[in-house]
Amino acid sequence: MRALPRTAWVCVLCAVLGAAGCVLPAVTGPATPWTAVALLAAVYAGCELLARRSPGAGSFFAVLLAAALILPPAAAALTAVPGALLGATEHPPYGVRRVWHAAQLAIAVRAAAELGGSALFGAERGTPGLPYALLPALAAALVLCLVLTALDGAVRATAERLPLRTARQALARSLAPYTVHGLAGLMMAVLWRSPFGPPAALFVLLPMYISSWVFAQYHRERAAHRATIRALVQAVDIKDQYTRGHSERVGQASAMIAGELGMAGDRLEALRFAGILHDVGKLGVPTRLLRKDGPLTPEERRVIELHPEYGHEMVRGIGFLGEARAAILHHHERLDGSGYPYGLSGQQIPEFARVVAIADAFDAMTSTRSYRRARPVDAALRELLRCAGTQFDPLMVQAFVRALARNGWHPAVTADEPDDCPHGAVPPARTTAPGPPADVEHPT
Known part of the structure; x- marks a missing residue:
């Protein structure tokens, strides 16, 4: 707790005082519907406890938005406090974070209820028609999103020194999910006020929990995929220190080409994996050959x-790689049939392999190796264009040229780079005499 800056403590204290002012009328007022407050607070607290047992299950803001629609503003704010104090917290100081979250939610729910909520479902109004109820419910969700994002941006700016633009980015990402929560909250409120009563309203949470659980499982699976790939790449980088960072840069360049070719979604991701893992077979090559200074002998080249x-054998059982496995096997094939391991030519070479071949050669040429200095980016592009049609697919080379002209070449930051080439940066470009692409000189 002492690590928090003084400005962050001031921000937390102001939020706590503001939250106290938001819920105080419910505690002292005679007209608070305590039964409804207790039920909604218990439901939200139960959802938060469930989320603690199933990380990634998401937040059930629909309960709070339903409270904002059917309860007086102060009472609605009160329903958020117990669940926020019991909710999951990933980083210390845990107590301060829970108190901050409770204050943040109380203020946001109070604002949502005041501007888009409780007047809609006042006892004198009964249950309004859907067209009339839809806009106020969405307004309540928008207000909740805006207030939470603003408060979160404020505490991050004071505690973590993050720029305020991160709050704008978070707001853009949050609008769609909060809209969905707003609609679910409206459904809960309508059912709550209907003849079916509160038990029917709780059934809305079941499909929300199932969908959030599936979403969390999907993200856990993707995280496991990335961890598998990271472990393989780190093993290669440890063994072949001369090309450390090369795999990630090839993955980045492959993704640039794929985007220019119109690939998207899972296919683009698979192609990026292909670029990252294209050299995983080096784990089966003797280390002395990978680290050898100077040219290889014909026998060493064959090894x-x-x-x-080797790489294809290693990843053959990893199902999520899909087409990437063919790229790992064939990324050294050439359009004219002079490549290896099978001497495929033209369209016989898988599409992913043709992309990775270009990305691999480009990074090899623009990186300093033990046997030669790096070439400038424009010189490497000229070399790719010269070899288009014989070694590389000309359409893909042109796509890469367009992608670089539009976005430039900014290699991704990694934590695995050696000290003399920090964070995945391309080493200083040096002018070299024209010649064959770097992977011809030393097959990496």
Whole structure:
């Protein structure tokens, strides 16, 4: 707790005082519907406890928005406090974070109830028609989103020194989910006020929980995929220190080409994985050959040229890689049939392999190796264009040229770079005499 800056403590204290002012009328007032407050507060607290047992299950703001629609503003704010104090917190100081979250939610729910909520479902109004109720419910969700994002941005700016633009980015990402929560909250409120009563309203939470659980499972699976790939890449980087960071840069360049070719979604992700893992077969190559200074002998070259087949064997059982496995096997094939391991030509070479071949050669040329200095980016592009049609697919080379012209070349930051080439940066460009692409000189 002492690590928090004084400005952050001031921000938390102001939020707590503001939240106390929001809920105080419900505690002292005679007209608070305590039964409804207790039930909604218990439901929200139960959802938060469930989220603690199932990380990634998401937040059930629909309960709070339903409270904002059917309860007086102060009472609605009160329903958020117990659940927020019991909710999951990933980082210390845990107590301060829970208190902050409770204050933040109380203020946001009070604002949502005041501007878009409780007057809609006042006892004298009964249950309004859907067209009339829809806009106020969405307004309540928008207000909740705006207030939570603003408060979150304020505490991050004071505690973590993050720029305020991060709050704008968070707001853009949150609008769609909060809209969905607003509609679910409206459904709960309508059922709550209907003849079916509160038990029917609680059934709205079941499909929300199922969908959030499925979403969390999906993200856990993706995280496991990335961890698997990271472990393989780190093993290669440890063994072949001369090309450390090369795999991630090839993955980045492959994704740039894929985007220019119109690939998207899972297919683009698979192609990025192909670029990252294209050299995983080096784990089967003797380390002395990978770290050798100077040219390779013909026999040594033949040994290294086995790495695509080694790599394919290693990843053959990893189902989520899909087309990436073919790229790992064939990324050293050439359009004219002079490549390896099978001498495929033209359209016989899988599409992913043709993309990764270009990305691999480009990064090899623009990176300093033990046997030669790096080439400038424009020189590497000229070399790719010269070899288009014989070694590389000309349409894909043109796509890469367009992507670089539009976005430039900014290699991704990694934590695995050696000290003399920090954070995945391309080493200083040096002018070299024209010649064959770097992977011809030393097959990596």
